[in-house]
Amino acid sequence: MEEKAKIGNFEAFCLLLNMVCAKIVLDYPRTVSEDVGSAAWIMIILDTIVVFVFFAIISPLYEKFLGKDLIDISEIALKKVGKIIIGIIFIVQFLYMTHITLREFAEDIKVISLTATPISVVIILFCIAMIVGAYLGIEAICRVYALSVPILTGALTLILMLNSPKFDISRIAPWFGLGVETILKKGLTNLSQFSEIVVLLLIAPFLNNKKAFKGIGRLGILLSGFFLAMATTCYLLIYQFPTSTEFFLPMYQMARIISFGRFFTRIEPAFILIWVLTAFLYLSSSLYFITYIFQRTFDLKYRRPLIVPFIIILFTLSILPENLYSTLQIDMQIYSRFSWIIAILLPLILVIIASVRSRKNKEAGNK
Amino acid sequence: MKRCSYIKTILILALIFPMLIMSGCIDNIEVDEMVYVVAMGIDEGTNENLRITLLMAVPIAVGVGPEPGEVDEATNSITVEAPTILGGISVVNSMISKKVNFSHAKLIVISRQLAENGIERFMNTFMRYREFRPDTYIGISIDSAGEVLKSLNPVLEINPSKHIELLMEAYQYTGFSSGTTIGEFYSRMECTCNEAVAILLGSSQIENEKDIENMFSMTSNTGGVIMEGDYEATDMPVIYESKGRQMGTAVFIKDKMVGELTGLETNYYLMVSGQIGAINYTLPEPNKKAYVPYSNYVSIRLTQARKPEINVKIEDENPVIRIKVSLEGDILSITGKEDYSMGEKLTELENYASDYIREEVLSFLVKTRDELKSDICATGKSIKKKFLYWDDWVSFNWPKRYEKADFNVELSVKIRRSGVMVKNINVDGVFGSEEK
Numbered sequence: 001m002e003e004k005a006k007i008g009n010f011e012a013f014c015l016l017l018n019m020v021c022a023k024i025v026l027d028y029p030r031t032v033s034e035d036v037g038s039a040a041w042i043m044i045i046l047d048t049i050v051v052f053v054f055f056a057i058i059s060p061l062y063e064k065f066l067g068k069d070l071i072d073i074s075e076i077a078l079k080k081v082g083k084i085i086i087g088i089i090f091i092v093q094f095l096y097m098t099h100i101t102l103r104e105f106a107e108d109i110k111v112i113s114l115t116a117t118p119i120s121v122v123i124i125l126f127c128i129a130m131i132v133g134a135y136l137g138i139e140a141i142c143r144v145y146a147l148s149v150p151i152l153t154g155a156l157t158l159i160l161m162l163n164s165p166k167f168d169i170s171r172i173a174p175w176f177g178l179g180v181e182t183i184l185k186k187g188l189t190n191l192s193q194f195s196e197i198v199v200l201l202l203i204a205p206f207l208n209n210k211k212a213f214k215g216i217g218r219l220g221i222l223l224s225g226f227f228l229a230m231a232t233t234c235y236l237l238i239y240q241f242p243t244s245t246e247f248f249l250p251m252y253q254m255a256r257i258i259s260f261g262r263f264f265t266r267i268e269p270a271f272i273l274i275w276v277l278t279a280f281l282y283l284s285s286s287l288y289f290i291t292y293i294f295q296r297t298f299d300l301k302y303r304r305p306l307i308v309p310f311i312i313i314l315f316t317l318s319i320l321p322e323n324l325y326s327t328l329q330i331d332m333q334i335y336s337r338f339s340w341i342i343a344i345l346l347p348l349i350l351v352i353i354a355s356v357r358s359r360k361n362k363e364a365g366n367k
Numbered sequence: 368m369k370r371c372s373y374i375k376t377i378l379i380l381a382l383i384f385p386m387l388i389m390s391g392c393i394d395n396i397e398v399d400e401m402v403y404v405v406a407m408g409i410d411e412g413t414n415e416n417l418r419i420t421l422l423m424a425v426p427i428a429v430g431v432g433p434e435p436g437e438v439d440e441a442t443n444s445i446t447v448e449a450p451t452i453l454g455g456i457s458v459v460n461s462m463i464s465k466k467v468n469f470s471h472a473k474l475i476v477i478s479r480q481l482a483e484n485g486i487e488r489f490m491n492t493f494m495r496y497r498e499f500r501p502d503t504y505i506g507i508s509i510d511s512a513g514e515v516l517k518s519l520n521p522v523l524e525i526n527p528s529k530h531i532e533l534l535m536e537a538y539q540y541t542g543f544s545s546g547t548t549i550g551e552f553y554s555r556m557e558c559t560c561n562e563a564v565a566i567l568l569g570s571s572q573i574e575n576e577k578d579i580e581n582m583f584s585m586t587s588n589t590g591g592v593i594m595e596g597d598y599e600a601t602d603m604p605v606i607y608e609s610k611g612r613q614m615g616t617a618v619f620i621k622d623k624m625v626g627e628l629t630g631l632e633t634n635y636y637l638m639v640s641g642q643i644g645a646i647n648y649t650l651p652e653p654n655k656k657a658y659v660p661y662s663n664y665v666s667i668r669l670t671q672a673r674k675p676e677i678n679v680k681i682e683d684e685n686p687v688i689r690i691k692v693s694l695e696g697d698i699l700s701i702t703g704k705e706d707y708s709m710g711e712k713l714t715e716l717e718n719y720a721s722d723y724i725r726e727e728v729l730s731f732l733v734k735t736r737d738e739l740k741s742d743i744c745a746t747g748k749s750i751k752k753k754f755l756y757w758d759d760w761v762s763f764n765w766p767k768r769y770e771k772a773d774f775n776v777e778l779s780v781k782i783r784r785s786g787v788m789v790k791n792i793n794v795d796g797v798f799g800s801e802e803k
Contacts, residue, residue, distance in 0.1 A: 170749070178757050
């Protein structure tokens with residue numbers, strides 16, 4: 001039944017946008033300002049350009065494999081064994097990414113709202129939503145994306161705009177922050193923040209209009225870069241470096257200081273709903289992709305029976321970090337440094353190898 | 368097919384279940400189980416403890432629905448000594464029937480004694496503990512913070528929270544205080560291009576007219592005349608049931624208080640930093656000296672015409688700060704016989720007001736440079752924008768440079784309106800002077 005799933009262009013675009021930009025409501029503006037100081041926005045723009053170029057290289061090559069996903073391509077490139085290895089790499093990547101995000105979202109909720117509730121209970125609540133999402137499948141998830149992402153985007157823009165009276169341009173000076181060399185060095189590792197674009201290569205077979213793949217990817221990358229840069233710049237226009245590196249949740253902090261007169265204040269509880277919605281969508285789709293990759297890697301007939309085992313693994317992994325700081329360290333020190341190699345570089349290599357192989361096979365067939 | 372609908376039912380129940388348990392589970396809050404702190408005062412206690420005074424709202428006394436409450440009973444205060452703020456709150460929680468909550472706190476008052484030793488340790492609590500909101504006002508009390516809180520009893524407003532909020536917002540139409548919040552203070556405290564300020568508070572000892580006469584007799588240097596706002600919070604010539612006063616600004620370098628500005632100087636601080644609202648400003652009549660008894664005055668409502676322009680240039684290693692302030696105003700009253708409503712007299716008043724306020728602004732800026740050594744007007748922001756790298760900016764050491772700054776102030780006042788009168792015919796003009 002799931003193989004018949006169809007995803008519209010807008011739905012796919014919304015999925016991509018939310019997957020990449022969900023980190024804005026976590027700690028993204030803080031981590032980038034920690035990396036390069038007041039020049040974080042420059043680094044994000046450079047990263048967006050680099051990822052766009054990567055995609056510009058990969059998309060014409062991928063056009064030869066329309067209707068195939070990343071796992072199929074890895075099989076073409078590296079045969080059956082290669083497919084299993086690549087599949088396992090991506091499963092580990094998604095497990096790593098999802099368990100950190102699950103813990104971070106749960107910690108957010110615990111810090112700002114459910115302060116007395118045990119962290120395990122908060123994580124279980126997220127897990128329930130993840131199970132429901134992953135069970136219903138990618139088509140259902142994407143339809144919810146299409147409904148929610150415009151609202152989420154509007155809400156994010158509203159938070160940023162309502163803060164505009166407090167913007168001060170001098171806060172993003174000195175313009176090159178911690179230096180051009182630092183921007184370039186940290187910019188390379190920060191490519192990991194675009195790791196989620198790999199989902200485009202996983203949902204490609206489900207696209208209604210498979211040729212729209214290129215357009216969805218380009219627009220998704222550009223708009224994701226725009227929102228990442230905009231959110232970070234707005235945050236830095238309010239909290240100058242190094243104060244900007246202190247707050248656990250930059251967007252929450254920005255929502256807290258919104259005030260227009262004595263009436264329009266304390267609006268952050270309304271935004272908690274928005275954050276939770278972002279989290280549910282991100283985590284549900286991540287769990288879906290974990291089970292999907294596993295099914296495709298090992299050629300299993302059914303995907304749904306994998307949901308419960310993987311949710312147990314994710315729950316266990318997410319409560320492993322001793323404290324909030326350990327979670328942030330895992331994210332910043334390991335995931336952010338190396339994730340781009342798997343999510344951006346590896347698919348490019350796979351597509352190149354697969355193209356060469358298929359051309360050779362064709363030539364051999366012609367002979 | 369049956370199995371599928373069975374699973375869907377389970378999923379729907381799984382979604383409904385959290386809604387049921389989360390609404391009244393571990394994190395539930397009953398509003399009537401909380402006591403809401405309206406203001407908190409922090410003084411130095413015994414044995415290096417903090418003496419924490421909480422001014423708490425008593426909702427029943429404030430009134431329920433249309434029923435009026437009792438002003439005297441609207442607040443209750445409690446004082447506790449402990450090494451830390453939250454430690455003190457735990458002690459209070461152990462002895463009152465409700466849990467102390469700061470989410471509706473409007474004002475934090477810290478004594479000058481503590482402020483002079485640095486308040487970073489308190490700011491950390493206010494910024495980290497989520498119940499404190501960034502828009503809570505922060506004030507420094509000249510005398511005991513606890514006494515200031517107790518003397519801030521509402522008289523004209525029954526709701527203590529609203530009373531304090533309105534009081535702190537009054538700077539927008541008086542210009543006598545800075546309206547600083549915790550969030551702003553923290554941001555400025557950690558900034559490399561400006562210094563922090565806080566509201567100056569005090570409790571008045573003046574009970575009757577005799578106390579005012581005594582107060583004026585001690586200010587012989589001004590000949591017994593004090594321009595409005597030219598004093599600090601404790602020495603205001605006011606007799607009022609509520610003894611809490613706000614007037615002036617506490618000036619900081621990083622987290623340590625280094626001095627005070629009077630209410631009038633605070634006017635100039637707000638003008639230069641672009642925060643002035645619409646204030647009533649009185650100046651002596653053109654060509655008349657200030658501080659002369661029975662002098663004539665012109666009162667103007669001043670507002671900011673444009674955001675102040677601040678430019679910093681480095682000449683001979685020292686900064687030259689050029690400040691351009693544009694104000695506009697309406698004439699509110701003229702106590703003398705000259706009419707400044709139109710023509711040449713209006714231009715004369717504009718030029719005079721520009722020069723008069725410019726001189727006052729200049730002497731205020733010199734005070735911040737020589738006496739306070741604190742760039743509270745954020746002039747450093749202008750030069751920060753000329754730097755490319757953070758390390759270069761930090762090693763430039765703006766706070767030290769500011770001590771050697773030269774000021775070049777351009778200030779213009781444009782009178783737009785003259786109240787509901789277009790001209791003033793004085794009594795002598797109507798009846799003819801006796802000399803005729």
